[in-house]
Amino acid sequence: MSLQVSELRVYYRTLKGDVRALDGMTFELRDGEILGLVGESGCGKSTLGKSLIRMDGRMRRVGGTVTLDGHELPIDDDRRMNDYRFREVSLIPQYAMSALNPTRKIRRMVTELLRSRGTALDTAELERRMDQVGLPREVLDRYPIELSGGMKQRMVMVISTLLDPSLLIADEVTSALDVSTQKAVARALLGFRDSGYVKSMIFVTHDLALTHHIADTIMVMYAGKLAEKAPADVIVKAPRHPYTRLLLESLPEVGVRYTERRLEGIAGSPPSLLDPPAGCRFRDRCPIAGEECAQEPPVAELAPDHHVACWKA
Amino acid sequence: MTTIQEAAPREPAGVRREALYFAVRNGKLMAGFGIVLVLLLLGLFGPLLFAGVPNDYGTRPMSPPSGEHWFGTTTFGQDVFLQFVHGLRSTFVVGVIGGGIAAVIGMFVGFVAGYRGGIVDEVLNMLTNVILVIPTLAVLLIINAYLGIRSVAVQGLFIGLTQWPWAARAIRAQTFSLRTREFVDLARMSGSGTGKIIAKEIAPNMSSYLFMTFILLFGGSVLIASSLDFIGLGPTEGVSLGLMLQNANQWSALQLGMWWWFVPPGAAITAIVGALYVANVGLDEVFNPKLRET
Amino acid sequence: MLRLDDVTKEFRIGAFGGKSVAAVRGVSFEVVPGEVVSLIGESGSGKSTIGRMILGLNPVTSGSITFDGLPVRAGKEYYRRVQGIFQDPFSSFNPVFKADRVFTMIKEAYYPSVPGPEWAAKVEESLRDVRLNPGQVLGKYPHQLSGGQLQRLLIARALLLDIKLLVADEITSMLDASTRIDVLNLLAELKVRGLSVLYITHDLSLGTYLAERTVVLRRGSVAEMGPTERVFGDPLHPYTRELLSAVPRLHETWDDAVPVETCLYHLKGGTGGLAEADPGHFVACAQLETC
Numbered sequence: 098m099s100l101q102v103s104e105l106r107v108y109y110r111t112l113k114g115d116v117r118a119l120d121g122m123t124f125e126l127r128d129g130e131i132l133g134l135v136g137e138s139g140c141g142k143s144t145l146g147k148s149l150i151r152m153d154g155r156m157r158r159v160g161g162t163v164t165l166d167g168h169e170l171p172i173d174d175d176r177r178m179n180d181y182r183f184r185e186v187s188l189i190p191q192y193a194m195s196a197l198n199p200t201r202k203i204r205r206m207v208t209e210l211l212r213s214r215g216t217a218l219d220t221a222e223l224e225r226r227m228d229q230v231g232l233p234r235e236v237l238d239r240y241p242i243e244l245s246g247g248m249k250q251r252m253v254m255v256i257s258t259l260l261d262p263s264l265l266i267a268d269e270v271t272s273a274l275d276v277s278t279q280k281a282v283a284r285a286l287l288g289f290r291d292s293g294y295v296k297s298m299i300f301v302t303h304d305l306a307l308t309h310h311i312a313d314t315i316m317v318m319y320a321g322k323l324a325e326k327a328p329a330d331v332i333v334k335a336p337r338h339p340y341t342r343l344l345l346e347s348l349p350e351v352g353v354r355y356t357e358r359r360l361e362g363i364a365g366s367p368p369s370l371l372d373p374p375a376g377c378r379f380r381d382r383c384p385i386a387g388e389e390c391a392q393e394p395p396v397a398e399l400a401p402d403h404h405v406a407c408w409k410a
Numbered sequence: 411m412t413t414i415q416e417a418a419p420r421e422p423a424g425v426r427r428e429a430l431y432f433a434v435r436n437g438k439l440m441a442g443f444g445i446v447l448v449l450l451l452l453g454l455f456g457p458l459l460f461a462g463v464p465n466d467y468g469t470r471p472m473s474p475p476s477g478e479h480w481f482g483t484t485t486f487g488q489d490v491f492l493q494f495v496h497g498l499r500s501t502f503v504v505g506v507i508g509g510g511i512a513a514v515i516g517m518f519v520g521f522v523a524g525y526r527g528g529i530v531d532e533v534l535n536m537l538t539n540v541i542l543v544i545p546t547l548a549v550l551l552i553i554n555a556y557l558g559i560r561s562v563a564v565q566g567l568f569i570g571l572t573q574w575p576w577a578a579r580a581i582r583a584q585t586f587s588l589r590t591r592e593f594v595d596l597a598r599m600s601g602s603g604t605g606k607i608i609a610k611e612i613a614p615n616m617s618s619y620l621f622m623t624f625i626l627l628f629g630g631s632v633l634i635a636s637s638l639d640f641i642g643l644g645p646t647e648g649v650s651l652g653l654m655l656q657n658a659n660q661w662s663a664l665q666l667g668m669w670w671w672f673v674p675p676g677a678a679i680t681a682i683v684g685a686l687y688v689a690n691v692g693l694d695e696v697f698n699p700k701l702r703e704t
Numbered sequence: 705m706l707r708l709d710d711v712t713k714e715f716r717i718g719a720f721g722g723k724s725v726a727a728v729r730g731v732s733f734e735v736v737p738g739e740v741v742s743l744i745g746e747s748g749s750g751k752s753t754i755g756r757m758i759l760g761l762n763p764v765t766s767g768s769i770t771f772d773g774l775p776v777r778a779g780k781e782y783y784r785r786v787q788g789i790f791q792d793p794f795s796s797f798n799p800v801f802k803a804d805r806v807f808t809m810i811k812e813a814y815y816p817s818v819p820g821p822e823w824a825a826k827v828e829e830s831l832r833d834v835r836l837n838p839g840q841v842l843g844k845y846p847h848q849l850s851g852g853q854l855q856r857l858l859i860a861r862a863l864l865l866d867i868k869l870l871v872a873d874e875i876t877s878m879l880d881a882s883t884r885i886d887v888l889n890l891l892a893e894l895k896v897r898g899l900s901v902l903y904i905t906h907d908l909s910l911g912t913y914l915a916e917r918t919v920v921l922r923r924g925s926v927a928e929m930g931p932t933e934r935v936f937g938d939p940l941h942p943y944t945r946e947l948l949s950a951v952p953r954l955h956e957t958w959d960d961a962v963p964v965e966t967c968l969y970h971l972k973g974g975t976g977g978l979a980e981a982d983p984g985h986f987v988a989c990a991q992l993e994t995c
Contacts, residue, residue, distance in 0.1 A: 137880040246747075275746035275906065280950040303881065307952040333954050347885045349913040351936060351951055355892045360913070362889075363882035366850055592796040595761055596806065596858075599787055601780040601813035614800050697800055699845040 099297040100126035100149075100264055105161035107148045117370045118144040120321040121161070123396065124404075126264070131290055131298045133312030133329065135305050139367060141321040146266045146301045148172055150188045166263055183214055187262035187295075189254050191269040196253050197241035204237040207256055216260065226255045229292065230285040247278030251285055258294045265295040269302055283311050305348060309333050314402070317341050320367050320378040323396055327403040337399060337410040340379050377407070385409050432696045439696060442689025445681055453502050456495025464493040464649045475670050482670035485661045490654075494674045497651040501632055501679070504566040504650065508631030511570025512577060513624045519574070520581025521608045525589050535582070542575040546634070554643045562645050565638065569631045577623050584619060588612050618694035625690055629683040651675035705900060706735040706758065706786075706869055711767035713753050727753045729924040730767070735869065735900050740892065742903040742911035742932070744947075745921035751904045754921075755873045758902065759788045771869070780813060787862040791874040793854035797846035803854065804842050806861045814865060830860040834890055852883035859890055870894060873904045888914055908951050912936055917984075920944050926978065930985030940987040 103123045109116040118141045126132050136142045147153065149163060149172065158173040165185055171177040182188075190196050198206050208218045224234055230251045241249060250270060258265060267286060271279040289295050302308050308315055309329050316326040317340065325338035336342045343363045353360065365382040368374055376391040377383070383390070389408045396406045433439055468479075468487030475482045481490035523534040550568055588594070589612065597611045613620065636652020638644050644653060658664070658672035695701040713728040728750040735741050745751040756762040758769055760778030769776045771786060790796055797803050807827050815823065828838045834856040841853055849857075855875050862870055872891060876884035891901050892914055905911050911918060912932055919929040920941065928941040939945045978986040 137882060276908070276947060276950040277746070280952075283952075304952070305881070306954045309954055310952050310957065344882060345954070347882055348954065349885060349888070349909045350953055350955075351909045351912050351948065353909070353913055354932070355889070355913050359889065360885045362884070362886035366852075366883075592790040592792060593798045595756075595759070595788070595790065596796055597798075597809065598761065598778070599759065599783045600806070600809040601783060602809070611798055615798065617800075699800065700847055 099128045099130070099166060101162075101164040102149075103162050103164075105145075105148065105163060106159040107144055107152070108157050108159050109144075109155050110157055111155070111371075114371055115157075115159075117321050117373060118156075119148065120370075120373070122318075122321075122323055123161075124316060124323060124326060126297045126299070128296050129290065130314060131287075131300060131312045133308030133315040134299055134301045134318065135303065135308055135315060136318035136324075137303065137367060139320075139370070140318045141370075142301050142318050143268060144321075145318070146188070146268045146299060149264070149299070150182060150186045150266055151175070151178065183257070183262065184260050185262055186264045186266065187257045187260070189250075189257050189265065189267045189270050192273065197249060199241050202238055202240055203252060207237075207259075210256065211259065214260065223255070223259065226259070226294070227252075229288055230255060231281065245278075247274055247282060250274060250278075250282050254282070254285060254289070258289055261294055263296045265289070265298045267298060267300045270300075271302065271307060272304070279307065283307065287311060305333075305344065306350070317344070320373060321370055322378060323404065323406055324379070325403075325405045325407075327400075327405075331400075331403055337403070337405045338407045339383050339385055339409065343384075379407075429696055433693075436692040436696055438688050439692030442685040442687070442692060445685035446689070449498060449678060449682055450502060452495055453498030457499060460492055460495060462489065462492050464488065464496040472666070472668060474668075481674050482668070484657070484671055485663075485666075485668075490670055490674060493649045493654055494651075494678070497649045497654050497675060498678060500562045500645070500648055500650040501635070501652070501682075503562050504569065504635040505628040505632045505682075507563055507566025508569035508573060508635070509624055509628035511567060512573035512627045512631070513620070515570070516574040516577030516623065516627075517581055517620065519578040521585055521612065523578070524582040524585025525604065525608055525612065527586075527589075531582075534578075538575045538578050538582075541572065542579075544572070546572040547637075550638060550643060551641075562648060562650070565635060565643075565645060566631065569634050569638075573627055573630060573634070577627060580623065581616070581620070584616050585612055588615055614697070617697045618690055621693055622687075622690050625683065625686040628686065629679075632679060632683075651679055655679075705737050705772055706902070707770045708732050708734070708754070708758075709768045709770070711754070711757065711769060712765050713750070713757060713762065714765045727924055728757075731921070731924070731926055732767075733919050733926065733929060735902055737868065737900055738895055738898050739917065740895055740901045740903060740915045741917045741919060742905060742915035743919050743921060744905060744908060744911045746906055746947075748923065749921040750924040751906075751921050752873055755788065755871045755902065755904050758869075758871055759786065761788075784814060784865050785868045786871070787865060787867050787869075788871040788873065789855065789858045789862065789875045791877055793851045793858070793878065794846060796858060797854060799846055801845075803844055803846045803849055803857055806857065807864065810861060810864050826864065827860075830863045831857075833863055834860045835886070836860065850883075851879050852887060855879065855887050856890065859887075859894075863894075867899060869900045869902065871902045871904070874906070876910060877905070877907070884910075908936070908947060920947070926986070926988055928985075928987045929978075930981075934982065934985045938985075940981050940985075 102125070105119055105122045106117070107119040109118050122145060134142045134145065144156070148156065148158070149170070152158070152173060152175070163170040163172050165181070170181060170186070197203070201209070207223065211218050227234060227236065232248060232251055232255070236244060236248065236252060244252065271282050274282060286298065286300070290298055300308060300311055312329050314326065315329045315332040317324045317332065317338065319340050325332065325336060325341045332341060333345065336345060347360055347362045349360055363382050368378055368381065374380070375393070377386070377394050380386045380390045387409065394406045394408045396404050398404050399410060465488060468483055468489060470479070471483055471485055471487035473479060473483050479489050479491065481494055483489055519534050519538060523531040549572065553568060594607055594611055597607050602610070632652065635644065635650060636655060639650055639653040639656055644650065654675040655672055658668070663671040709732050711728060711731045712726065714724040714726050716724050731754060733741070743751050743754065753762060757764050758776065760776045760782060771782070776782065797806070811818065811823055818826070831838045831841065836853065836856050841849060841857060846854060876887050879887060888910060891903060894901055901914070903911065903914055915932050917930065918932045918935045920927045920935065920943070922943050927943045928935055928939065935944065936948060939948060978988050981987050
């Protein structure tokens with residue numbers, strides 16, 4: 098087991114009270130596994146990604162633990178967490194464009210970054226990894242502004258995995274990219290895993306179709322809780338949670354035409370996490386909700402590796 | 411025809427009523443405006459209620475506050491309270507005229523340059539920069555020497571005419587970022603012209619910023635006026651808070667322990683500018699629906 | 705109805721507009737009444753610039769855009785018939801005013817003589833047309849509403865006018881998957897009313913879902929256009945093929961090699977500009993710069 102998250106609760110402090118962005122998440126990640134994390138905006142997927150590497154000032158761990166390779170991560174201790182960042186846990190942020198210092202050439206920036214971590218730059222290794230993601234070596238002697246969005250994104254990927262972290266968190270890394278670049282970036286991520294640069298990866302996205310091409314396992318979140326977690330193919334072909342099903346049915350695919358097959362969205366909107374209702378949080382939008390849904394459904398393992406939090410599944 | 415008159419003004423009145431509703435319930439706004447109002451009334455009616463010429467020499471110099479001289483007297487026996495109420499009045503006049511003129515020019519130049527962009531922007535920007543680098547004090551000195559103007563109002567006018575450039579630059583930058591927002595396009599597609607878009611879409615978004623600009627220009631005008639007073643370019647007849655401060659400084663009031671001479675004008679200037687600032691924070695909450703504490 | 709003829713747009717950059725870059729180059733296409741056309745392109749393809757030029761928000765550098773035979777003239781009369789909706793719902797509403805002010809502005813400009821109660825009924829009717837509950841959205845500030853609700857409000861706003869064409873520029877790209885399809889369905893329903901929609905998007909699957917005809921843009925010019933099922937069923941331009949193969953699909957795996965075959969342009973008798981491969985299906989030369 099590479100990563101074990103158990104009963105993790107992270108709340109945001111606001112003037113109006115606590116926003117329960119993560120309300121009791123429990124899941125595991127095996128060595129070599131890529132976990133796709135999908136959900137609508139505000140479902141807590143980004144909060145989960147952040148919690149594993151860097152909490153911002155408004156976030157507060159209310160309960161639960163995160164264990165990586167047998168060590169418990171001090172996720173709410175910013176300073177102690179520093180020893181783990183980059184070496185054990187690393188992050189590719191959504192906007193790679195702003196992650197690069199505009200006044201430094203790439204080579205100098207990488208050198209400085211590694212020095213701050215007490216490591217010297219292994220140029221040969223760096224270049225080999227750049228070759229792997231299809232970046233020409235001249236990139237090292239350019240300024241960030243001279244690179245395209247996709248190149249910057251790939252450069253940040255190479256940099257953030259240079260120290261072979263155990264866990265890599267990719268937060269919406271493809272959402273700002275064009276489809277053709279998106280494919281190259283997604284492929285590069287797979288390559289990193291296959292070459293053993295990272296042991297496991299959490300790929301946070303709102304794009305279910307894209308996740309399906311990268312992830313081994315997909316975890317669907319809804320309103321701060323786990324809705325369904327299963328191998329990627331199972332999620333796409335045989336989902337058990339009504340939310341996952343409706344979500345899949347609302348996705349237009351190339352070739353699906355309005356005139357031939359009218360798709361429907363999910364009526365309603367997610368509940369406020371400021372004071373979430375008791376019971377199943379999807380109840381109000383769920384077409385098959387019944388009496389028992391007033392009680393909170395536990396996460397049950399319906400089949401090996403297939404976890405669902407629904408009474409009706 | 412009656413229906414037009416009935417229907418048309420309904421919405422704006424609603425908006426205004428709502429703003430007023432939040433305004434009177436906003437402590438910061440009320441406290442800020444309250445202080446300014448008290449000082450303003452003192453400046454307006456003080457000189458009428460308390461007879462006497464503020465610069466007349468009295469018989470009891472350097473006396474601390476007493477029942478006869480509420481704020482004490484100066485080295486020359488002038489009544490500090492009398493000077494204070496007259497000074498408040500001219501300070502408000504300079505601040506309002508100087509700050510007002512600068513704010514109007516600054517807003518006009520800033521809005522037009524920021525919204526129109528292109529060559530209009532470049533020309534206005536050049537003009538702004540030219541005025542900005544002219545040494546204001548030197549120009550005022552020359553103008554004063556040639557025209558020999560000695561009234562508070564004209565002093566305010568000149569301050570206003572030279573103070574606007576930085577306000578214009580700040581407003582231009584704000585307008586520039588707002589005009590690319592899509593609600594501006596939407597307003598154009600609702601048939602609004604340039605003037606209407608600036609007045610009804612862009613300006614309301616920066617209303618507290620504009621008020622802040624006015625406050626800073628007001629405070630700046632008061633301070634420039636006092637420095638002009640100090641070098642002898644102020645109104646020769648009359649008093650201002652700045653002039654009182656400079657006089658107190660000149661006659662070593664601090665070293666002689668005559669705190670009553672410089673504390674009232676200093677406190678008044680601070681109170682006016684500070685209260686306006688607090689009011690502005692309150693105003694921000696009234697205008698910005700997201701900040702309203704409900 | 706809407707016709708673009710050899711439209712080119714250059715933006716001046718640098719101090720005093722010394723340099724210029726072409727964002728749109730020689731684009732021609734047509735939108736007929738009651739038709740949904742999707743304009744597909746990646747970032748930098750000039751798709752949004754075309755939308756803004758049609759809306760009269762940016763002037764055309766050369767070429768012409770005509771609507772019902774008349775050149776585009778930004779103004780009240782034009783916007784009565786042509787309206788637009790943009791990508792970011794939160795920046796489409798002035799944050800200091802209530803969201804329903806967009807309706808008031810329409811009333812002030814176009815229907816000043818309609819009595820208040822009658823207008824309110826008209827607004828409610830058009831809100832129902834976009835499946836919004838008037839009680840839930842009227843009298844609220846933009847930040848109190850969701851992105852999907854705001855975009856529907858804008859569709860309702862356009863419906864208050866007697867519009868013939870709606871330019872929808874990436875209107876679903878900031879919405880969640882569960883709500884965006886409903887907004888798309890609304891656009892498709894507009895067709896029933898005889899409206900035309902120009903749907904601008906980078907997302908091929910959304911484009912094909914809605915449109916009868918598709919225009920694929922590449923670096924400011926048309927790469928391929930025609931009936932949607934032809935363009936995506938039998939793509940001729942290598943760029944269209946590349947795009948199609950890059951789109952992640954749920955039930956298929958990514959094709960490994962992008963099949964770039966010989967250019968079909970000359971085979972189809974093209975000699976510069978667009979060649980008509982089959983009726984209504986046009987393709988541009990892929991190697992225009994080299995061969």
